[in-house]
Each structure stands twice: as C-alpha cells, then as structure tokens.
Amino acid sequence: xxxxxxxxxxxxxxxxxxxxxxxxxxxxxxxxxxxxxxxxxxxxxxxxxxxxxxxxxxxxxxxxxxxxxxxxxxxxxxxxxxxxxxxxxxxxxxxxxxxxxxxxxxxxxxxxxxxxxxxxxxxxxxxxxxxxxxxxxxxxxxxxxxxxxxxxxxxxxxxxxxxxxxxxxxxxxxxxxxxxxxxxxxxxxxxxxxxxxxxxxxxxxxxxxxxxxxxxxxxxxxxxxxxxxxxxxxxxxxxx
Amino acid sequence: xxxxxxxxxxxxxxxxxxxxxxxxxxxxxxxxxxxxxxxxxxxxxxxxxxxxxxxxxxxxxxxxxxxxxxxxxxxxxxxxxxxxxxxxxxxxxxxxxxxxxxxxxxxxxxxxxxxxxxxxxxxxxxxxxxxxxxxxxxxxxxxxxxxxxxxxxxxxxxxxxxxxxxxxxxxxxxxxxxxxxxxxxxxxxxxxxxxxxxxxxxxxxxxxxxxxxxxxxxxxxxxxxxxxxxxxxxxxxxxxxxxxxxxx
Numbered sequence: 231x232x233x234x235x236x237x238x239x240x241x242x243x244x245x246x247x248x249x250x251x252x253x254x255x256x257x258x259x260x261x262x263x264x265x266x267x268x269x270x271x272x273x274x275x276x277x278x279x280x281x282x283x284x285x286x287x288x289x290x291x292x293x294x295x296x297x298x299x300x301x302x303x304x305x306x307x308x309x310x311x312x313x314x315x316x317x318x319x320x321x322x323x324x325x326x327x328x329x330x331x332x333x334x335x336x337x338x339x340x341x342x343x344x345x346x347x348x349x350x351x352x353x354x355x356x357x358x359x360x361x362x363x364x365x366x367x368x369x370x371x372x373x374x375x376x377x378x379x380x381x382x383x384x385x386x387x388x389x390x391x392x393x394x395x396x397x398x399x400x401x402x403x404x405x406x407x408x409x410x411x412x413x414x415x416x417x418x419x420x421x422x423x424x425x426x427x428x429x430x431x432x433x434x435x436x437x438x439x440x441x442x443x444x445x446x447x448x449x450x451x452x453x454x455x456x457x458x459x460x461x462x463x464x465x466x467x468x469x470x
Numbered sequence: 471x472x473x474x475x476x477x478x479x480x481x482x483x484x485x486x487x488x489x490x491x492x493x494x495x496x497x498x499x500x501x502x503x504x505x506x507x508x509x510x511x512x513x514x515x516x517x518x519x520x521x522x523x524x525x526x527x528x529x530x531x532x533x534x535x536x537x538x539x540x541x542x543x544x545x546x547x548x549x550x551x552x553x554x555x556x557x558x559x560x561x562x563x564x565x566x567x568x569x570x571x572x573x574x575x576x577x578x579x580x581x582x583x584x585x586x587x588x589x590x591x592x593x594x595x596x597x598x599x600x601x602x603x604x605x606x607x608x609x610x611x612x613x614x615x616x617x618x619x620x621x622x623x624x625x626x627x628x629x630x631x632x633x634x635x636x637x638x639x640x641x642x643x644x645x646x647x648x649x650x651x652x653x654x655x656x657x658x659x660x661x662x663x664x665x666x667x668x669x670x671x672x673x674x675x676x677x678x679x680x681x682x683x684x685x686x687x688x689x690x691x692x693x694x695x696x697x698x699x700x701x702x703x704x705x706x707x708x709x710x711x712x713x714x715x716x717x718x
Contacts, residue, residue: 280591300493304597312595318588332596335500383596
C-alpha cells in the first residue's frame with residue numbers, strides 16, 4: 231500500500247505540496263486530478279523517491295521512502311513502474327533495448343528478458359516494434375512503449391504521469407483500456423491527470439489536489455456528485 | 471502559508487555527492503560494458519580534429535623557431551624546440567582545448583537533453599544510478615583515450631615540423647633530428663601523456679556535471695553545453711599549471 235502522510239515539498243521559496251495526506255489502496259486505480267502546477271507530478275516523484283519531501287512521510291509497503299538509501303530505493307523501484315508524461319524513452323536505443331534495460335539491471339537471463347519484452351509489447355498491442363527507434367514511433371505509440379517498459383518489470387504499482395495528455399480521442403481510449411487492463415492484472419495504479427473523462431473511465435478512486443493539499447477523495451460517482459465549488463469547477467472545466 | 475520546513479545542509483549535500491560518486495565507481499558491472507563504446511565515440515572519432523591541429527602546430531612551430539634562432543643559435547635547435555614544445559605543452563594542451571569543445575560539448579548536450587526529457591529520471595526508476603551509467607563510462611573512456619589521441623597528435627606534429635624544416639627551411643633531416651635528440655628525455659613523453667589523461671577526465675567530468683544539471687528546455691541545454699566547454703578549457707589551463715608545478 232502507498233500512503234502519503236502530511237507531505238511537504240518546495241522548490242526554493244515556492245511551496246508545491248502543503249501537507250498531502252492520501253492512501254492508495256492495493257489493486258485499484260487511484261487518479262490524482264488537479265490544475266496544471268498543482269503538484270500532481272511532484273507527488274508521483276515523491277512516491278518513487280525521485281524527489282525527497284521536506285517534511286512528512288511517503289510510505290510504500292511499510293517503508294518510508296525518504297529514509298531509504300540508494301540500495302533501498304533500488305529495491306523499492308523494482309516494485310514500482312513509472313510511465314512518464316512524454317514517455318522518456320531512451321532515444322538512442324531500440325524499443326527492445328528500452329524494455330530490456332530495467333530487466334538487465336535486475337539480473338534476468340536473456341531468455342527471460344526476451345519473453346518479458348515480447349509479452350509486454352503484446353499487452354500494449356505493439357508486437358513487432360522491437361527493432362524500431364523511439365523517433366520512428368508516434369506519440370501514442372511511445373506512451374504505450376512507456377507502459378510496456380513499466381509492465382515488463384511486473385511491478386506491484388504503476389505510476390502514470392499524464393498518460394493521455396496530447397493524445398487524440400481514439401488513442402486516449404486505448405490508453406484508458408491499457409490502464410484498466412494492467413489494474414485487472416493486479417497492479418495498483420496511481421494516475422496523474424487533468425483529463426476528467428479519462429479519470430472517470432479508469433479510476434476506482436479520485437483525489438483532487440488543490441493548492442498543495444488533497445481537497446476531496448472519493449469514488450468517481452462521489453466526485454461527480456461533489457458540492458465542493460473547487461471540485462465542481464474543475465470537473466466541469468469552468469474558468470475561475 | 472506554511473513554509474516547507476528543513477533544508478539539507480550544504481556540507482551534507484557535498485558528502486552525499488561524494489558518497490554517490492564513490493558508489494557509482496564501485497558499480498563496475500554497470501559501467502564497464504559501456505566504456506568501449508564511449509572510447510570509440512569520444513576518442514577514436516576525435517582523432518581527425520586532433521591531427522588537423524597538430525599538423526599546423528608543427529608547421530608554425532618550425533617556422534617560428536627558424537625565425538627566432540636564425541643568426542643567434544644553430545638552426546638544428548629548431549628540432550629541439552619543435553619536439554620539446556609539442557611533446558610537453560602544445561600537443562596535450564591544444565588537443566585538450568579542441569576536445570574540450572568536441573567532447574565536452576557532446577557530453578553536456580547529450581546528458582542535458584536526457585535530463586530535460588526525463589530520460590535520466592527514467593534511468594533512476596529502472597534502479598540505475600545515473601552517475602554509474604552515464605558519467606563513469608565517459609570519464610573512464612576520456613581518461614584512457616586522451617593520451618592516445620595526444621600521442622598521435624605529438625607524432626604528427628613533430629613530423630609536420632620535420633617536413634617543414636627540410637622543405638621550407640635550410641635544414642637537413644640529420645640536423646633536425648640532432649636537435650630533436652639534444653634535450654630529449656623520456657619524461658617529455660610521459661609528462662605530456664599524464665597531463666592529457668587529466669585533461670580527459672576533467673573535460674568529461676565537466677561535460678557530465680553540466681549536462682546533468684541542465685534545466686528547462688533547449689535553452690537550458692545550450693547554456694549547460696556552453697558552460698561545460700568554458701569550464702573544460704579553464705580546467706585544462708589550471709591542470710596544466712598544476713602539473714608544471716608538481717612534475718617539473
């Protein structure tokens with residue numbers, strides 16, 4: 231289970247997270263919604279230890295992420311996949327090598343790596359792209375390779391950073407299906423998005439982040455029925 | 471508004487970096503397979519520019535020596551000046567300066583782009599230490615290859631000086647090599663090569679550090695690249711003086 235306990239994060243004088251409390255239940259997709267710059271991606275990076283909170287605790291499987299050394303973080307990251315907003319594929323490597331890199335690090339043999347690469351590309355419907363370079367793929371395909379790279383590690387958790395931003399409606403629906411499919415495989419998902427249609431489609435729970443704090447948490451139906459003016463404004467997409 | 475409490479003290483941060491670097495060097499299984507590729511990219515591919523510079527350095531030195539020594543000293547001293555200067559100073563330093571541009575900029579731009587496109591973060595999420603995967607192989611490769619490139623440059627520079635002397639000056643091959651041998655010591659060679667190894671390490675390190683600290687987008691990468699080249703050149707001059715003080 232992932233738990234954020236009164237988490238603070240600032241960049242210089244600018245506070246981003248001002249005491250975030252959030253529980254992410256296992257085996258479910260939890261969407262974190264909020265306006266751009268509200269600290270959604272920072273929250274994800276605190277969960278995986280790319281950023282260290284100034285105060286508060288991020289707890290993953292009973293381990294306090296901020297107290298882990300590099301070995302501890304390596305072990306933690308073996309259980310967490312991360313899908314970056316712009317995929318962050320290694321542009322000098324083929325799709326196969328992108329997927330294999332994390333597996334090599336974990337010491338799998340060549341046969342196991344080959345099997346996992348093939349299976350992961352099948353999950354995202356990109357079989358046959360192994361030898362392509364990221365530059366030869368469309369934006370949507372790159373994001374799917376990003377998911378495949380995370381899935382290949384067979385993690386307990388996958389953190390999705392704006393997985394549908396910049397995609398056309400059809401590709402967005404494909405990404406939504408993938409996030410549901412990975413959840414159905416037993417993977418806990420944390421999805422940062424400001425795409426409400428996608429959030430309602432894939433999330434079992436939705437948390438609204440506003441001014442560095444969680445404003446409301448609930449099921450998609452509860453969020454739809456929310457009477458909180460900030461939440462209503464966001465989900466209805468009304469200007470302030 | 472509640473301000474985020476706590477700041478990591480500077481000393482602790484520097485200590486953390488040092489520890490991280492030491493651990494990265496210790497992860498031999500991660501960086502060793504990458505060294506050969508970097509030796510080719512940073513080293514072998516840099517040979518043409520180094521040799522180009524060496525040819526013209528040799529020509530100019532021979533002509534300059536002739537201009538200085540004519541009427542004042544025996545002309546075979548041209549060989550001594552060309553050999554000594556290229557081996558000990560101009561070979562390593564001019565090669566280093568050229569490679570500070572080529573290698574330092576290459577590393578800073580590549581790692582800077584990886585940084586701003588979150589590829590460095592992606593490496594971390596895959597449980598790689600970016601220092602052991604990106605920095606150590608480049609620093610090791612540059613440290614090993616700069617002396618090799620410098621050795622080629624010295625050989626070509628001296629040869630260019632010799633060809634200039636026998637074709638454009640009133641000097642025979644016998645006289646040129648008499649001068650070349652006159653003050654030659656084995657130290658002349660290893661002094662230049664030790665310097666060039668340190669230049670390679672410094673240039674790769676500056677390029678890596680500046681690249682990994684790039685922020686923003688293309689502008690940030692451009693700024694990091696410029697800074698890496700400037701710092702690389704400055705490091706060469708400082709190290710040049712340091713080795714002269716320590717070894718001469």
